[in-house]
Amino acid sequence: MLNPYKRSRRDLALWFTLSMGSILVVFAAILYGLGVWDRLLIFDAELENRARVIAAGSRYQLQQGRLQVKLDQAPVLGSKSLSLETELAYARWYDSQGNLARFMKLAPVNSKLQTLGFRTLKVKDAQGQSLWLRQVTLPVQQSRKSIGYVEIAAPLTAVQQQLDRQRLWLSLGVPLGLGVISLTGWWLGGLAMQPLKQSHERLESFTTHTSHELRTPLAQVLSHAQLALEPGVDGVDFWRLERIVAITKTMSHLVADLLFLARHQGSLSPEQLQTLDLRELLQELAWDQDSSAGAKQIDLTCELPSQPVWVQVDPDLLHQALLNLVNNALKYTHCGGQVRLQLESRSSWALVQIIDNGSGIPATALPHLFEQFYRVPTTSAVEGLGLGLAIAEQIAQAHGGKITVTSTVGQGTCFELSLPTS
Secondary structure (H helix, E strand, C coil): CCCHHHHHHHHHHHHHHHHHHHHHHHHHHHHHHHHHHHHHHHHHHHHHHHHHHHHHHCEEEEECCEEEEECCCCCCCCCCCCCCCCCCCEEEEEECCCEEEEEEECCCCCCECCCCEEEEEEEECCCCCEEEEEEEEEEEEECCEEEEEEEEEEECHHHHHHHHHHHHHHHHHHHHHHHHHHHHHHHHHHHHHHHHHHHHHHHHHHHHHHHHHHHHHHHHHHHHHHHHCCCCCCHHHHHHHHHHHHHHHHHHHHHHHHHHHHHCCCCCCHHHCEEEEHHHHHHHHHHHHHHHHHHCCCEEEEECCCCCCEEEECHHHHHHHHHHHHHHHHHCCCCCCEEEEEEEEECCEEEEEEEECCCCCCCCCHHHCCCCCCCCHHHCCCCCCCCHHHHHHHHHHHCCCEEEEEEECCCEEEEEEEEEEC
């Protein structure tokens, strides 16, 4: 399991990569589109230039009642006088009514003129393979009068080869650019998180040292106050000493919880884990808490499966997490209520549910339940420091698990602890 800083750094790097990567991909797509447009414009200009030269050299004559096209002055096929890189696929001439008068190379499927201007066509060559052509049709003028039309087409092979090379460079450059962006994002994420990490480490160090320094004097105060609680002490002094004992115990619990949170950051090492049957741990916990439940007249039940549920855990830490969840349920369940512990194995997970029929938790408070020192506003009168659930969640995450909660005000709450089975 990633610690919060590595997870935040990963998220920052991911968002940076997604945003900058999207810009890179869009830029590459625009660059490719402009390349297609530019090459097609150049190709069209050369094709139109050749068509105009051919049209200028074409002569229409009426012989024996038929229109004849004379090409003795027209550079048509295979001419080296023009800059077009490829040979023409065909050339066709039409009369003023659009009827085919003459053609060279590929014969047209339709003898009537289809359209003027540029078209992109897909045809079959002599070997039966598909061939993309660019066609242009222009009018032929003689003595400033339109007497017919010339239509030529050339293969787009040269353009396609250029675009293939561009696609190859983009297919290599874009992934490389994404890799550089992701590494840059990871580096920038580390720089952004460094001040927060250092601040948190200083806070943890302060908390740990302060907790250590406070434990000894608190223990001494508690010990002296308990020794002073003798039967001969008068009522006012006895009440004051009891208050000192209660406040000192509360402070001791706070210090212990803070020290626990500081010591148990991140995931557990394999040496700390033991394989155990989760049923035994829950049954022992239910027996231990039976007296606390009985003091509030709460019915505490434990429902366990017949088959073992094996998990790899630190028994002491998991016991602490479950104890915090059960104590939380007992604390907020009214006298005469019910708390149920349920265990089931689902797929590769062990699910422990702590269900009560207490006062419930408002929906607005649910997202904040596992924050340190958070107290639900409606339960501020109940004793507590707001650390129990934070500790339970930290222990669950250290085992690769999680805690979820559902609650309905006035009906009760269900905490579910999920742990991977072994």
